[in-house]
Amino acid sequence: MSRTVKDFNLVCGILPQGPWNAITDVPGVRVGHCTLRDRDVNTGVTAILPHSGNLFRRKVGAASHVINGFGKSTGLVQVDELGTIETPILLTNTLSVGTCATALIRDAISRNPDIGRSTSTVNPVVGECNDGPLNDIQALAVTENHAWAALEAAQDGPVGQGSVGAGTGMTCFGFKGGIGSSSRRIELDGNEHHVGVLVLSNFGNAGDLVLPDGRRPSPKMAEPPVRAQEKGSIIIVLATDAPLEHRQLNRVAKRAGAGLARLGSFWGHGSGDIAIAFTTANTVEHDSGADILDMRVLNENRIDLLFRAAAEATQEAVLNSMLSADSFVGRDGTTRVSLADILRG
Template identity: 55%
Template sequence: MGIESRWGFRVGSLPHGPLNKISDVPGVTVGHCTLSRGGVQTGVTALLPHPGDTFHEKVLAASHVINGFGKTIGLVQIDELGTLETPILFTNTLSVGTAATALVKYMLDRCPDICETTGSVNPVVCECNDSGLNDIRGLHVTEADALAALADCRADFAEGAVGAGRGMRCHGLKGGIGSSSRAVELDGQTYHMGALVLSNHAKFDDLIVAGVPVAQRLEQAAQVPPHEDKGSIITVLATDVPLSERQLGRIARRAIVGLSRTGSYCGNGSGEIVIAFSTGNRISHYPQSDLVPLRAAAENKMDLLFRAAAECVEESVLSSLLHAETVTGRNGLTVRSLADLLQGRPD
């Protein structure tokens, strides 16, 4: 259920897609593997850019680092070649290597030419630090968990304290996975822009929901312990609008607008990483000609796409908060959900 229909919060002015999720971009799917047992509160989330062979049919992509306190794998090649050739995995900071190995095995199983008759593969894995709620030092995420998340990918996926978002905290509250979409019309055809976030950033005192500073209005604000602005947020933006990698880079840089509208100041110890891709252009690993035809949006239409991206990111952060439930994890730490606070539920 979307946050507008359930909570009455209207974000922005553009219409959203049917699911109001990143999967409103045709072909994009998301899956989770959630680990929740006592002090183990973590997991893996997977995003498939399209249902086909992403290595042999790559999508154009770009990345942007707002603040680089992060350990994401795969951005260098994205920025150099302008393409994404694998699914994207999300997990906790110390499980990036495990997830990357699983993703490499996943790709090797599907592409026997990798490192045989052609080059290597660029796995993309993103992370946030869930060490408050989760026993991160226990290295509980396994390769099987990453593969389970990939196998779970679907259009109508869960949000909140699921998958990689299980142990995450956002604005001092329970964060995690959030998503949203916007519909735009170009040349009489409807396209979609979608966002998926893994939220683990910012301070409660700064939280803004649909233009309202929450801490100043919420009677239960005293129940949120004081904390520093330390954490991270991973943002993925997807669209079926045919765009160049340069245009995707411009869109990725607008994610900061959505984050700012929710009250984020991008603290020193926070990693804000953005990946943007378009399914509207495909790049064959084995091109049939020397010149590759690509389409791009007219530059005078980029304002519309910038607005769509900013609105998606803002609503995705709020969606991660409003879909997450209160979670108790390592050492008995309990992190409240915004939904519980808004409804006046006791601890």
């Protein structure tokens, strides 16, 4: 069972959580992990599937926002030009982006043999963080089979958090980081909707973390935060079943940055901080022959609800990624303590 903010009486905001308090509270969204732990190899792959169908044939509306661009993700240019995602989203380490992209391409071709021949090519979406301090990243240990394993493991319900999948070798505010998730429940026109967040947390200087109750726990690393260079990264994936169009999704993605700021992050020069947002409510049929498509769109005067949900769920997901992770010994004996151990005293 993952440890979360609830176990430590920490409250992030005012909106209610979803039933699982995870990105999978958005109906149809599934998450899977493939974890690699073998001596100095501590890495993996995490897969987020917006729905269980053929994503190339039924694309979801999407957008991304680059908070700070020191990163090597792929697929974001087309996401922001066309406003859709047409593959699952994979998260992994920095040097495995190409491998995971190839795995997504092969998977899409196996389901859609016309890709690149009688129809368009496919745009794989992969996000990354550098797990080098705890993982022998030069080993290039992640293979296409590991990416497929994460896709095949995807399921709804509770999400594995902490040192799992892509989060296996990650560090956050000097503590052990990794995968974290959270969600918020909102009401629109009398109907229940959700905003769910999943993060791959690998950012923040030791000593900079601020908890919702004002405490500033530190793993007692030697270098004072005021002198340390911020070289980490975070990938934030936001999902909702509220009907948003591309521009609105981009606006919601930007508010993930507010959740990071609440934690004490300042998005340093060497940090790759990227948010990807999608909605399951507005889909685009690849084979549609219609000239004009119908699309439901949120009343802009109600969008503050989603802004708040994005900020709160991002803040909480990052904390969950640290609280769920046990203290860790990685490459060459490098250690990271668990935030949960520090808070338990």
